[in-house]
Amino acid sequence: MNSIGGLIVRDIRIALRSGGAWLLGLVFFAVFLSMSAIALGGEFKTLRPLAPALIWLAVVFSLLFSFEHLFSDDAEDGSLEHIKLSGMSMNAYVLAKVCAHWLLAILPLIIALPLAVLLFDLPTDILLGLFVSMVIASPALVCYGAFSGACLVGFKGGGFLLVLLTIPLVIPVLIFSVSGAVSFQNASLFQVLEFQALAGISLIAAAIGIPAAAAALNTVME
Amino acid sequence: MISFLANPLRFKKFANVAAPIFGLLALFLIGSGLYFGLYNSPEDQLQGHSVRIMYVHVPAVWTGMAAYAGMAFASLLAYIWRHPLSDELARALALPGAAFTALGLITGALWGKTSWGTYWQWDGRMTSTLILLFLFIGYMAVWAGIDDKRRAARIAGLVAMVGSINLPIIKFSVDWWNTLHQTSSVSMPDAPGLPGSILLPLMLMTFGYTFFLGWLVLSKMLNKIASAKTRRKRPAAATTTLEKL
Numbered sequence: 377m378n379s380i381g382g383l384i385v386r387d388i389r390i391a392l393r394s395g396g397a398w399l400l401g402l403v404f405f406a407v408f409l410s411m412s413a414i415a416l417g418g419e420f421k422t423l424r425p426l427a428p429a430l431i432w433l434a435v436v437f438s439l440l441f442s443f444e445h446l447f448s449d450d451a452e453d454g455s456l457e458h459i460k461l462s463g464m465s466m467n468a469y470v471l472a473k474v475c476a477h478w479l480l481a482i483l484p485l486i487i488a489l490p491l492a493v494l495l496f497d498l499p500t501d502i503l504l505g506l507f508v509s510m511v512i513a514s515p516a517l518v519c520y521g522a523f524s525g526a527c528l529v530g531f532k533g534g535g536f537l538l539v540l541l542t543i544p545l546v547i548p549v550l551i552f553s554v555s556g557a558v559s560f561q562n563a564s565l566f567q568v569l570e571f572q573a574l575a576g577i578s579l580i581a582a583a584i585g586i587p588a589a590a591a592a593l594n595t596v597m598e
Numbered sequence: 599m600i601s602f603l604a605n606p607l608r609f610k611k612f613a614n615v616a617a618p619i620f621g622l623l624a625l626f627l628i629g630s631g632l633y634f635g636l637y638n639s640p641e642d643q644l645q646g647h648s649v650r651i652m653y654v655h656v657p658a659v660w661t662g663m664a665a666y667a668g669m670a671f672a673s674l675l676a677y678i679w680r681h682p683l684s685d686e687l688a689r690a691l692a693l694p695g696a697a698f699t700a701l702g703l704i705t706g707a708l709w710g711k712t713s714w715g716t717y718w719q720w721d722g723r724m725t726s727t728l729i730l731l732f733l734f735i736g737y738m739a740v741w742a743g744i745d746d747k748r749r750a751a752r753i754a755g756l757v758a759m760v761g762s763i764n765l766p767i768i769k770f771s772v773d774w775w776n777t778l779h780q781t782s783s784v785s786m787p788d789a790p791g792l793p794g795s796i797l798l799p800l801m802l803m804t805f806g807y808t809f810f811l812g813w814l815v816l817s818k819m820l821n822k823i824a825s826a827k828t829r830r831k832r833p834a835a836a837t838t839t840l841e842k843l
Contacts, residue, residue: 523756523760527740527753527756527757528743530744531743531744532743537736537739537740537743540732540735540736540739541736541739541740541757543732544729544732544733544736544761544764544768545760545761545764545768547729547768547771547772548764548767548768548770548771548772551771551772551774551775552771555775573771577767580763580767584760584763584764585760588756588759588760591752591756592752592753592756595749595752595753596749598748598749598752
């Protein structure tokens with residue numbers, strides 16, 4: 377348990393000293409949303425019904441590009457071997473990385489949600505729906521992304537393949553999140569069927585993604 | 599059966615016999631299926647001759663899905679027992695599976711144009727078939743992109759297995775999404791009501807496609823075994839006595 381906490385602190389410290397590179401996901405999120413608004417003509421009347429889907433797409437793509445370096449930095453500088461030699465299980469290591477990545481990549485997006493909602497002049501109900509759907513669905517996104525990232529350690533030009541590998545796994549998350557965020561307006565939290573499905577998907581993703589990512593990382597050192 | 603064929607020599611003997619048989623069976627079944635399907639079966643009351651696309655379309659999607667299931671199962675075997683033949687089986691299934699899925703999508707689009715008036719509809723089945731094609735492409739891209747073949751096999755196997763666990767979730771979510779948003783009702787001809795004159799060519803084609811897949815996979819694996827052997831072939835022996843061994 378201690379070592380997991382230590383790894384999380386180490387990852388956050390590395391990110392904070394990297395000169396702000398961890399914030400680029402947030403910048404991408406903002407750029408993606410403004411580009412969509414510009415491409416769609418900038419009328420609130422046309423943008424409002426599309427906004428939840430656009431915000432979710434921005435979240436998914438901003439995350440997808442962040443997984444490329446989740447494990448590859450550790451694999452290149454040799455810390456992965458050291459962690460393996462220290463006797464720490466790969467599952468615990470992946471869990472620590474996933475938690476740190478949630479704090480570094482997803483938490484800023486969740487905090488930025490009110491600003492994104494402002495861009496599209498959305499009602500508060502939808503903001504709440506988006507907020508809840510992101511909190512519930514984010515474990516699934518991080519776990520599947522970690523699996524793809526672990527598969528492509530040492531793979532040259534992995535960015536596109538990472539998107540290709542992760543997208544099919546993330547499609548259910550996208551479907552349930554967008555429609556959950558919209559149908560949240562006139563129901564209480566536990567009545568929304570989509571959020572129940574999302575919670576299930578997140579649990580399955582954690583149960584599959586973390587061990588599969590650990591297995592993929594073990595092949596690097598075989 | 600699996601442990602019997604796990605021995606590469608026995609597998610080679612089996613495949614040397616089975617591959618040509620599968621190929622001939624596929625030729626015969628697809629040939630007769632095409633004859634019954636294209637000439638010797640009734641037109642549909644509403645769709646006319648365009649219903650004949652079904653005999654190419656439906657077996658293609660079935661075979662594509664069967665290829666993915668086989669790929670995931672072979673990957674599981676390879677993951678547990680680390681058997682190279684199993685890896686080769688999974689890899690050999692990927693390209694034909696993707697091709698069958700793509701054929702199903704293309705013929706489906708043509709059929710859709712004649713009977714629904716549109717090439718594409720974001721219908722639950724079509725969307726999940728498209729995602730299946732993406733899964734196949736991702737699997738093949740992993741094989742192509744990782745240089746160390748042993749590692750590529752391991753990673754590709756993981757990708758296939760994780761994908762197969764997720765396929766039911768994807769299918770469920772897409773169907774659910776579709777029923778929620780569907781504006782025009784689109785349905786496929788369902789199997790229970792099919793008369794024998796339509797069922798016969800459909801079944802002939804399905805078995806024909808399956809044997810065709812078997813022929814492709816076995817020949818590809820035989821190729822792989824042969825090329826692995828030439829790579830490992832030792833230089834000619836220095837003494838003559840060893841040759842008798």
